[in-house]
Amino acid sequence: MPSAKSSSAKVPSGGGRHVPTLESIATRYHARLRTLDASGDSLSEGVVVPALREAIIEGVLAPGSRLSEVQVAKQLNVSRTPMREAFAQLEREGLVTILPRVGAYVRAMTLRDVEEIYTVRAALECLAVQLASERITPLGAAQLDDVIAAMRESVKANDPVSYVDALDRFYTIVMTIADNRTLQANHAALIGPVRRLRRIAMARGGRMRASFAQAVRIRDAIVNRTPDVQDLMREQLRGACAAALDVLRNGAS
Incomplete structure (x- = not known):
């Protein structure tokens, strides 16, 4: 299982700045979709992928963290339907590792x-x-x-x-x-x-x-x-x- 130790790092949050949560990040992306017909595909592209991408890049989700479809879907306020597609997209971007029969993890940077x-x-x-x-x-x-x-x-x-x-x-x-x-x-x-x-x-x-x-x-x-x-x-x-x-x-x- 991937580890957050050794060759990985959290990102500095900056002096005095509010540290976001996955929920708060997702809320911003949901707001951008309020005028759209949010189908499963638009939720994946408009909320799930960008919210998870931002959370990983900003260190909100630490390297090695397991990404449970159920838990992440709840935090993002979406159904589980777009989760697998989103994890696959983030794996292609080098941000997530998917282990067969194990699950998805935030990829540690080596x-x-x-x-x-x-x-x-x-x-x-x-x-x-x-x-x-x-x-x-x-x-x-x-x-x-x-x-x-x-x-x-x-x-x-x-x-x-x-x-x-x-x-x-x-x-x-x-x-x-x-x-x-x-x-x-x-x-x-x-x-x-x-x-x-x-x-x-x-x-x-x-x-x-x-x-x-x-x-x-x-x-x-x-x-x-x-x-x-x-x-x-x-x-x-x-x-x-x-x-x-x-x-x-x-x-x-």
Whole structure:
């Protein structure tokens, strides 16, 4: 049975912020569906999958936790019908492990996972920033400036949760500017584990400020179309990978 020990970590919740529960997360997603005809499929896509994904990424559901169909369905205020499909989707995203005749568990993040994910991220995101620097527009530059401002405020407030939310938006904007659907689709397949690793990495002291300083340099390189944009992206990813590995090796949980 998967274990939450050794190579797994909970995500820091940020100073003074309310720590959500699975029930409170689900309530938000239900609210978004109130104007829709919520069939079994829409509940799976609109509530169950995104709520469980968020709970795993944010550390509300700890690595190694068993996901009982009955219990989780009750917490999400849904029937059991969409649960199996949702667990299968989250397994494809690398967030859940399903053991035949045993059940579903929150997948623990291993050192190998970190190294493999960052290797693939380097290939995808270095291409993304290169394309973004070639296709940057005034609107794209303004969007980058807005998200950099939000990141700066999070750093000032020493709020890693808000910071990584803004960092997620930064990369989404970069992917949008890059405007390559195949690249976006491949990057989207990694988004759950990537967001989880971002939150793990922020547990290491000083990582948030280092990440922000490098993000500013990447923004400048994209907007100014400088030739070192891929090198800056690789440097950012090396730092993030090292931070995540350090947290996991030290047994944070």
